[in-house]
Amino acid sequence: MRDERRPTLTDVAERAGVSKSLVSLVMRDEPGAGAETRRRVLEAAGQLGYQPDSRARLLRSGRSRLLGVVFGIQHPFHADLVTGLYTAARETGYELALSAVTADRDEAEAIAGLLQDRCEALILLGPHSSAASLARLSGRMPVVSLARPVRHTGVDVVRSADAEGSGLAVDHLAGLGHTAIAHIDGGRAPGAAERRRGYRAAMDRHGLTGRILPGGLTESEGAAAARALLADPPTAVTVFNDRCATGVLDVLSRNGIAVPDELSMVGYDDSSLARLAHINLTTVAQDVTTMTRSALTRAIARVQNEPITRREIIVPPHLVVRGTTAPPA
Amino acid sequence: MRDERRPTLTDVAERAGVSKSLVSLVMRDEPGAGAETRRRVLEAAGQLGYQPDSRARLLRSGRSRLLGVVFGIQHPFHADLVTGLYTAARETGYELALSAVTADRDEAEAIAGLLQDRCEALILLGPHSSAASLARLSGRMPVVSLARPVRHTGVDVVRSADAEGSGLAVDHLAGLGHTAIAHIDGGRAPGAAERRRGYRAAMDRHGLTGRILPGGLTESEGAAAARALLADPPTAVTVFNDRCATGVLDVLSRNGIAVPDELSMVGYDDSSLARLAHINLTTVAQDVTTMTRSALTRAIARVQNEPITRREIIVPPHLVVRGTTAPPA
DNA sequence: CTGAAAGCGCTAACAA
DNA sequence: TTGTTAGCGCTTTCAG
Numbered sequence: 001m002r003d004e005r006r007p008t009l010t011d012v013a014e015r016a017g018v019s020k021s022l023v024s025l026v027m028r029d030e031p032g033a034g035a036e037t038r039r040r041v042l043e044a045a046g047q048l049g050y051q052p053d054s055r056a057r058l059l060r061s062g063r064s065r066l067l068g069v070v071f072g073i074q075h076p077f078h079a080d081l082v083t084g085l086y087t088a089a090r091e092t093g094y095e096l097a098l099s100a101v102t103a104d105r106d107e108a109e110a111i112a113g114l115l116q117d118r119c120e121a122l123i124l125l126g127p128h129s130s131a132a133s134l135a136r137l138s139g140r141m142p143v144v145s146l147a148r149p150v151r152h153t154g155v156d157v158v159r160s161a162d163a164e165g166s167g168l169a170v171d172h173l174a175g176l177g178h179t180a181i182a183h184i185d186g187g188r189a190p191g192a193a194e195r196r197r198g199y200r201a202a203m204d205r206h207g208l209t210g211r212i213l214p215g216g217l218t219e220s221e222g223a224a225a226a227r228a229l230l231a232d233p234p235t236a237v238t239v240f241n242d243r244c245a246t247g248v249l250d251v252l253s254r255n256g257i258a259v260p261d262e263l264s265m266v267g268y269d270d271s272s273l274a275r276l277a278h279i280n281l282t283t284v285a286q287d288v289t290t291m292t293r294s295a296l297t298r299a300i301a302r303v304q305n306e307p308i309t310r311r312e313i314i315v316p317p318h319l320v321v322r323g324t325t326a327p328p329a
Numbered sequence: 330m331r332d333e334r335r336p337t338l339t340d341v342a343e344r345a346g347v348s349k350s351l352v353s354l355v356m357r358d359e360p361g362a363g364a365e366t367r368r369r370v371l372e373a374a375g376q377l378g379y380q381p382d383s384r385a386r387l388l389r390s391g392r393s394r395l396l397g398v399v400f401g402i403q404h405p406f407h408a409d410l411v412t413g414l415y416t417a418a419r420e421t422g423y424e425l426a427l428s429a430v431t432a433d434r435d436e437a438e439a440i441a442g443l444l445q446d447r448c449e450a451l452i453l454l455g456p457h458s459s460a461a462s463l464a465r466l467s468g469r470m471p472v473v474s475l476a477r478p479v480r481h482t483g484v485d486v487v488r489s490a491d492a493e494g495s496g497l498a499v500d501h502l503a504g505l506g507h508t509a510i511a512h513i514d515g516g517r518a519p520g521a522a523e524r525r526r527g528y529r530a531a532m533d534r535h536g537l538t539g540r541i542l543p544g545g546l547t548e549s550e551g552a553a554a555a556r557a558l559l560a561d562p563p564t565a566v567t568v569f570n571d572r573c574a575t576g577v578l579d580v581l582s583r584n585g586i587a588v589p590d591e592l593s594m595v596g597y598d599d600s601s602l603a604r605l606a607h608i609n610l611t612t613v614a615q616d617v618t619t620m621t622r623s624a625l626t627r628a629i630a631r632v633q634n635e636p637i638t639r640r641e642i643i644v645p646p647h648l649v650v651r652g653t654t655a656p657p658a
Numbered sequence: 659c660t661g662a663a664a665g666c667g668c669t670a671a672c673a674a
Numbered sequence: 675t676t677g678t679t680a681g682c683g684c685t686t687t688c689a690g
Binding site (some may be wrong): 051052053054055057058059062073074076079082083086087095097098099100102103104105113114116117119218219220223224247249250251253254256272276277278279 | 380381382383384385387388391393402403405408411412415416424426427428429431432434442444445446447548549552576578579580582583585601602605606607614621639
């Protein structure tokens with residue numbers, strides 16, 4: 001039963017008693033077919049369970065209408081971004097082709113897979129490739145870097161105003177009365193430099209002395225930083241991202257340091273992690289909806305050769321106050 | 330510069346001074362071309378930066394050599410499975426097409442996308458669709474359910490021996506001297522029923538009285554269960570999965586209950602979460618490598634119409650002892 | 659070992 | 675409004 005050939009456009013045409021072109025038009029919802037014909041075609045297609053073959057369709061039309069997305073399968077924030085991209089892709093006429101970076105599959109490999117699928121543009125989530133190789137890639141097709149700045153005029157960038165985001169966190173804590181505010185940074189991770197810079201600037205603005213501890217983007221790096229913090233704890237800390245903050249939280253609670261009573265903490269990303277009731281992390285939210293919509297719009301604009309003015313789209317973040325911040329004791 | 334047409338097989342043939350068929354053979358590493366010809370073709374292809382168009386190739390050959398994978402983008406364990414699948418797919422001659430289930434994109438939609446791509450088989454990670462709709466699907470193409478049992482003869486299943494896995498956890502705890510061992514379950518999640526059954530059986534075997542608390546597969550469900558536990562804590566607990574266990578851990582440490590000194594805990598999955606230094610969770614490891622390799626092998630076997638004896642492949646789990654279990658105080 | 663020719667399923671010109 | 679025709683880039687017979 002499984003080996004019956006799939007119905008083709010020709011089958012539908014025969015059954016409906018019309019030509020292939022008519023069927024083609026109807027299936028694509030293009031004008032140029034009479035109401036009665038349209039009905040007959042759809043009926044025939046329905047009876048046969050016809051589904052157009054995208055490969056043939058795209059081969060003929062010379063385009064794939066496919067947007068490649070490279071993401072890190074272990075990154076919770078990338079999960080949020082992919083979710084947003086799928087939503088944004090609805091009704092655009094473009095499909096997403098996902099390609100994951102895993103422990104065993106690097107970015108180059110993930111990109112290579114998409115190239116073979118003839119994607120028309122690439123959206124890379126927090127890409128790690130060098131600016132040079134991204135530049136080379138952008139010579140072949142439009143490339144949008146999402147959530148990581150890239151210093152090359154050929155590559156579009158959509159990202160949060162990370163410096164500003166860090167500033168929001170510091171402002172919030174300073175507003176609560178904190179003066180000893182540390183920052184656990186993200187090392188060389190995408191966005192980390194910006195967030196560090198924003199932290200420093202905001203501390204200066206408030207006339208406070210900053211203190212930056214090396215962190216990273218994973219829980220264990222956060223835990224390590226937290227242990228370093230225990231010797232001489234500040235009253236508040238801003239952390240590179242939520243995942244790292246989770247590690248910090250864990251070490252603090254194991255060492256009997258109450259959050260927020262003894263120590264306030266602000267994360268970054270507003271990932272699903274932060275929203276969990278038992279974590280309930282005050283955090284800087286990247287506007288995922290706007291970011292993903294912008295990335296998609298930009299990719300499509302490039303594909304369609306529309307004129308573009310600003311290469312970088314910078315989306316303002318906002319603070320989400322939850323349960324991990326309070327005035328100092 | 331971006332608008333140069335991509336080189337085609339014909340371009341390569343012209344440049345190498347041979348016919349299209351030869352180029353085709355050489356590109357596919359098929360026998361039937363002389364060494365010198367082969368060299369010339371590869372040289373020409375290299376110079377032009379030629380990459381075969383998979384659409385055209387597959388259109389012509391009538392097959393897509395594509396295996397569809399449906400996964401939940403918010404599930405850490407699915408991330409591990411996808412990682413394994415990519416690795417297993419190496420050298421098989423098949424490619425993976427990823428389709429994610431998100432908050433805004435359900436399983437049916439994810440599957441529909443893959444159908445249009447003409448995947449030859451589907452691998453569904455912990456699918457939520459009804460047995461009936463999976464059965465219908467399996468009438469069209471081979472379907473492998475990974476990490477969830479499906480009661481239908483048309484659907485292949487690859488999963489852990491979950492009952493046995495729960496047993497391992499209980500045996501370990503009982504071996505340490507625990508007698509008050511509770512289980513926080515996974516409700517209706519894939520595998521939960523099996524794990525519950527295994528827990529009960531093992532408790533019986535040890536002559537112990539069981540206690541099952543409703544949990545779930547997320548951190549917050551774990552946290553809720555943990556709060557229920559606080560009133561009358563056992564000395565040990567086995568938890569449906571690592572993610573849920575993380576939530577439990579968090580509530581315990583916030584309430585000053587030391588793990589493992591006052592309470593031992595065993596998770597399930599050995600997800601990357603469990604391996605984090607600050608969590609360091611004793612857990613039941615599903616053999617991801619074997620599971621993903623089996624799922625892939627099975628899917629390919631079905632595609633190639635090989636005879637198959639056992640519809641279900643059940644992979645034994647094993648215990649990974651880390652830092653959250655110790656003898657009772 | 660090599661080449662010529664047919665055609666996968668579809669879309670886009672064009673003609674009717 | 676409808677049908678006809680010619681390929682998209684590739685693989686696959688089948689001759690040479």
